[in-house]
Amino acid sequence: MGKNDNDKLCIMIIPRTAKVRRLTIPTWLPKAIVIAIASIILIVALIINSIYSSYAELREMYTAKTTEIDELKKENEDKNTQINELKAQTDKLYEKSVEIDNKLAEIDKLQRQLEKMAGIQNSSRSEGIVKSLKLQPVNSLDGLQVLMDTLDYKEKELQNFIAEMEERLEYLETVPDLWPTTGRLTSKFGTRQDPFTRGTSYHEGIDIANSVGTNIVAAAKGKVTFAGYKSGYGRTIIINHGNGYTTLYGHLSKLLVSAGDRVEKGQVIGKMGSTGRSTGPHLHFEVHKDGKLLNPLNILK
Ligand SMILES: [Zn+2]
Structure with missing residues (x-):
């Protein structure tokens, strides 16, 4: 080999059939090729690494997002349940x-x-x-x-x-609106012919006739202010009911209450009789309001 050939490399290609060919390349070329390939491998490795780390990051982000979405979904479901409950x-x-x-x-x-x-x-x-x-x-x-x-x-x-x-x-x-006894209404309230004098007189109550001993009851609750004998009325009871009302029950045969007693509406207070100025067994019943006489028939129910 000559001096000029020192920095050159000679490659002989010997095919089986054709004639031998000779290829001459500079000696630095294989080195350069190796360096180039190594560089390419390094670059590719770097790129792959970078892609991989990006991918890992992305994957992490994706996982995080998925979790977040799941949480939101669950929250939404809870909200829906709450809304339905509400x-x-x-x-x-x-x-x-x-x-x-x-x-x-x-x-x-x-x-x-x-x-x-x-x-x-x-x-x-x-x-x-x-x-x-x-x-x-x-x-x-x-x-x-x-x-x-x-x-x-x-x-x-x-x-x-x-x-x-x-x-x-x-x-x-x-209010004395309860019938004080049972029987026949024989005389109404007001002007009437007097059974004794035959002249007209004013009847201050009503007369209800029945047999002797028939129950006489209080026409309303109140306090007995008189229970005894009264000229003309015979055995008599007077009850003060309050609110201005008083009632009188005359001609009784029996008194079952005394002055000062408190009585309830409907309570038996005496028995029917014919005492006093009376022609037969009956009750003489009077209602007074604020000192004035009332027609009992306007109050009794
Ligand atoms: Zn009478």
Whole structure:
């Protein structure tokens, strides 16, 4: 080899059939090729590494997002469950409000009937305060507030009503409207022909005739103010009922109470007789109100 050939490499290619070929390359080429391949491998390795780390990061992010989405889904489900529960509660509340509303209407009706029966006219309650809630479904807090207010109002109203009823019943107990005995009405109240003088006279009560010993009862509750003999009336009982009412029971055969006794409405106080200025067994019954005579037939029920 010559000096010029020192930095050259000679490759002989010897095929089996054709003639031998000679290829001449510089000596640094294989080194350069090796370096180049090594560099490429390094670069590729770096790229792969970078891709892999990016992928790992991405994967982590994906996992995190998936977890987050799952949590959100679960939260959403919980919310839906809560909403459904709330809706069920609201429906129930509405049903209850309709029920309460119906009950209020029933109470109102009953109250009016009782007031009518007891003769209460100037009731303390205002008409039409209890409004129907039927057209106003209680599915909001406002609706619920209206219902609560109505119930509060109704409660107060019913308390007033009960107090008024008690007062009224107390009063009715003092009104002498119970027939004091049984029998035949033989003489009415007012001007009549006197059975003794045959002239006209004023009959201050009514006469009820029956057999001697028939029960005489108090026409209302009260306090006996007189139980004894009274000229003309014979054995007589007078009861003060309060509220200005007094009653008188005359011609009795027997007195079963004494002055000062408290009697209940319907309590037996004596027996029918014919004592005093009387033509036969009967009860002479008088009703006084504030010192004035009343026609008993206008009061007795
Ligand atoms: Zn009489």
